Amino acid sequence: MFDTVLLFRDALYGALVIGLTCSVLGVYVVLRRIVFVGAALAQLSSAGIALSLFLGGYGLTAWIGGYPTVVSLVVTLLGAMFFGLGGGRRLISSEASIGVTYAVAAAAGILLVAKAAHGEAHDIFLQGNILGITRRDTLVLLGVSVPVLLVHLVFYKEFLFVSFDRETARTLGYRVDRWNLLLYFTLGVVIASAMQFAGVLLVFNFLVLPAVTGLLLARTMGGTIAWAVISALVAVAVGFSLSVPFDLPSAPAMIAVSGLLAFVAWMIRRMRD
Amino acid sequence: MRALVTFDHATLGYGRRVVLKDLTFTIHEGDFLGLVGPNGSGKTTVLRALLGTHPPLSGTVTRAEGLRFGYVPQRDQVDYDYPLTALDVVLMGRYDRIGLGRRPSAQDRARAMTALEQVGIPELAAQHLRNLSGGQRQRTLIARALVGEPNVLVLDEPTNGMDLVSTTQILGLVRDLHERSGITVLMVSHALNEVANYVERIALVMNEAFRIGTVADIMNETVLSEMYGIPVEVSAFEGHRVVIARRRRSV
Numbered sequence: 001m002f003d004t005v006l007l008f009r010d011a012l013y014g015a016l017v018i019g020l021t022c023s024v025l026g027v028y029v030v031l032r033r034i035v036f037v038g039a040a041l042a043q044l045s046s047a048g049i050a051l052s053l054f055l056g057g058y059g060l061t062a063w064i065g066g067y068p069t070v071v072s073l074v075v076t077l078l079g080a081m082f083f084g085l086g087g088g089r090r091l092i093s094s095e096a097s098i099g100v101t102y103a104v105a106a107a108a109g110i111l112l113v114a115k116a117a118h119g120e121a122h123d124i125f126l127q128g129n130i131l132g133i134t135r136r137d138t139l140v141l142l143g144v145s146v147p148v149l150l151v152h153l154v155f156y157k158e159f160l161f162v163s164f165d166r167e168t169a170r171t172l173g174y175r176v177d178r179w180n181l182l183l184y185f186t187l188g189v190v191i192a193s194a195m196q197f198a199g200v201l202l203v204f205n206f207l208v209l210p211a212v213t214g215l216l217l218a219r220t221m222g223g224t225i226a227w228a229v230i231s232a233l234v235a236v237a238v239g240f241s242l243s244v245p246f247d248l249p250s251a252p253a254m255i256a257v258s259g260l261l262a263f264v265a266w267m268i269r270r271m272r273d
Numbered sequence: 274m275r276a277l278v279t280f281d282h283a284t285l286g287y288g289r290r291v292v293l294k295d296l297t298f299t300i301h302e303g304d305f306l307g308l309v310g311p312n313g314s315g316k317t318t319v320l321r322a323l324l325g326t327h328p329p330l331s332g333t334v335t336r337a338e339g340l341r342f343g344y345v346p347q348r349d350q351v352d353y354d355y356p357l358t359a360l361d362v363v364l365m366g367r368y369d370r371i372g373l374g375r376r377p378s379a380q381d382r383a384r385a386m387t388a389l390e391q392v393g394i395p396e397l398a399a400q401h402l403r404n405l406s407g408g409q410r411q412r413t414l415i416a417r418a419l420v421g422e423p424n425v426l427v428l429d430e431p432t433n434g435m436d437l438v439s440t441t442q443i444l445g446l447v448r449d450l451h452e453r454s455g456i457t458v459l460m461v462s463h464a465l466n467e468v469a470n471y472v473e474r475i476a477l478v479m480n481e482a483f484r485i486g487t488v489a490d491i492m493n494e495t496v497l498s499e500m501y502g503i504p505v506e507v508s509a510f511e512g513h514r515v516v517i518a519r520r521r522r523s524v
Contacts, residue, residue: 031352031354031355154374155373155374157365157368157371157376157377158368158373158374160365161365161368164351164352164355164357164362164365165346165350165351165365167326167344167346167350168344168346168365168417169368170324170326171324171325171326171342171344171427172344172366172368172369172421173369174369215354215356218356219356219358219401220356220357220358220361221355221356221357221361223356224356
C-alpha cells in the first residue's frame with residue numbers, strides 16, 4: 001500500500017504544503033467569521049483560471065493561456081482587496097457582497113470554460129488535481145507559502161489585534177485597513193496558488209475545518225494554530241494514503257478525514273466542558 | 274490645567290451628513306467628563322473625532338502633543354470566542370509600545386499583571402475570556418486601556434447591558450482610578466442617571482444640540498427640559514441626583 005502512495009509522493013508533499021498554509025490562515029478566517037470570503041476567493045481564483053484559458057484558447061493574448069495561475073492570482077488579489085477594504089459594505093451588507101461574488105465567479109468560471117477551446121479538458125483546472133502535483137509544483141507552492149507564513153509569524157500580534165478589536169487597534173495608531181489588506185492579500189496569494197491543484201472544495205476545507213478543530217481543542221491562539229496545522233497534516237496524510245490504494249478521489253477523502261477530526265475534537269470538547 | 278483636547282468650532286459628520294455643528298469645548302488634564310446622549314445622538318461621532326480616528330468636516334480638533342488614549346470599547350464590540358486569556362487581552366494595550374514584529378517581554382507581562390491588580394482581578398489573568406462574567410470582561414478591557422499608561426481613559430458605554438451591582442462596581446472602579454491617579458476620564462453613556470453621580474462635568478448631546486458644564490450646571494430642570502424637549506424633574510436622594518420625566522396629569 002505504501003509503495004503505491006510513494007509513487008505519488010510529490011503530490012503528497014504538495015498537498016501537505018497546501019494543508020499547512022491554509023490551516024494557519026484559516027484560524028483568522030474562522031475567528032473573523034469570514035469563512036465564505038475564503039469560498040468566494042477560491043471561486044474567483046477558479047474564474048481567473050477559466051478566464052486565462054478562454055483568452056489563451058482563442059488567441060486573444062499570446063502568452064496568457066500559458067500562465068493560468070498568474071491570471072488567477074490577479075483576479076483573486078483584486079477580490080481580496082475588495083473584501084479587505086470592506087467589501088462595499090457601505091452600500092450592501094458584507095454577506096450579500098460575498099454571496100454575489102461567489103455566485104457570479106462560479107457561473108463565470110463555468111461559462112468561460114464551456115466556451116474555451118478544449119473546454120472539457122480544462123475542467124481539471126477548476127476542480128483541482130492533487131495527484132498531478134509535481135516536484136516543481138511543490139517548490140512553487142513552497143515559494144509562495146514560506147514568505148506568507150513568515151509574514152504571519154513576524155506580524156502575529158498585529159494580525160491578532162486588528163482581527164480581535166479593530167476599533168481599539170485604531171486608537172493605538174494601527175492602520176487597520178492596511179493590516180486587513182495585508183491579511184487578505186496573503187489569503188488571496190495562498191488561495192490562488194493552491195486552487196489549481198486542490199480545487200475550490202479542498203481549499204475551502206483547509207481554510208475552515210482544521211481551524212475549527214484547533215479552536216475546539218485549544219485554549220490559546222498558539223495552541224489553536226498548532227492543532228489546526230496538526231489536523232490538516234493528518235487529514236492530508238491519512239486521506240491521501242487511503243485514497244490512492246483504494247482508488248478514491250483524493251480531495252473528498254482528505255475532507256472526510258478533516259470532518260472526522262473536527263467531530264472527534266467536538267466530542268473531546270464536550271467531555272472536557 | 275493643561276488642555277488635552279480642544280474642539281474649536283468643529284462640525285462633525287459623515288460625507289454630506291452633518292451630525293453635530295460648531296462644537297467648541299476643551300478637555301483639561303484631570304477632568305472627569307461624562308458624554309451623555311441617547312443612541313444615535315452623535316456620541317460615537319464626538320468620540321471618534323476626539324480619538325482622532327474620524328476628522329471633523331470643518332473646524333479643528335487639537336490634541337496635546339504626546340497624548341495617549343486608553344480606550345475601552347463597548348463590550349459587544351469584542352469577540353469573546355477568541356482563544357485568549359485575560360492577560361493576553363491586557364497585553365494588547367502595550368502592542369504599540371512593543372513595536373512591529375516584536376513579542377511582549379517579561380516586563381510587559383509584569384505591567385499587564387499590575388494593570389489587572391489595579392482593576393481588582395489579578396487572579397483571573399490565566400482565565401479564558403469566554404469564562405469571564407460581564408463585569409470581569411469590562412475590568413479586563415479597562416486594564417488593557419490602563420496598561421498603555423494613557424493620559425486619558427476613554428470608556429464607551431462601560432455599563433451597557435450590566436446589572437445594577439456590576440454597574441455600580443464598574444462606575445465605582447472608574448471613579449476610584451480617577452481619584453487615586455488623577456487620570457483624565459471621558460465616559461460615554463446613554464444613561465444620564467448613572468453617569469451624573471460619578472463624573473464632575475457632563476457634555477450632553479441631544480437632538481443635534483450640545484451642552485457642556487459641571488454636573489450642577491447640567492443637572493437642572495431648565496437645561497434638561499430644554500435639551501430633552503419634555504418637562505423633567507431632578508430629584509435628590511442622599512446626595513444622588515435622579516432625572517425623571519414629569520408625568521402628564523390626565524384632565
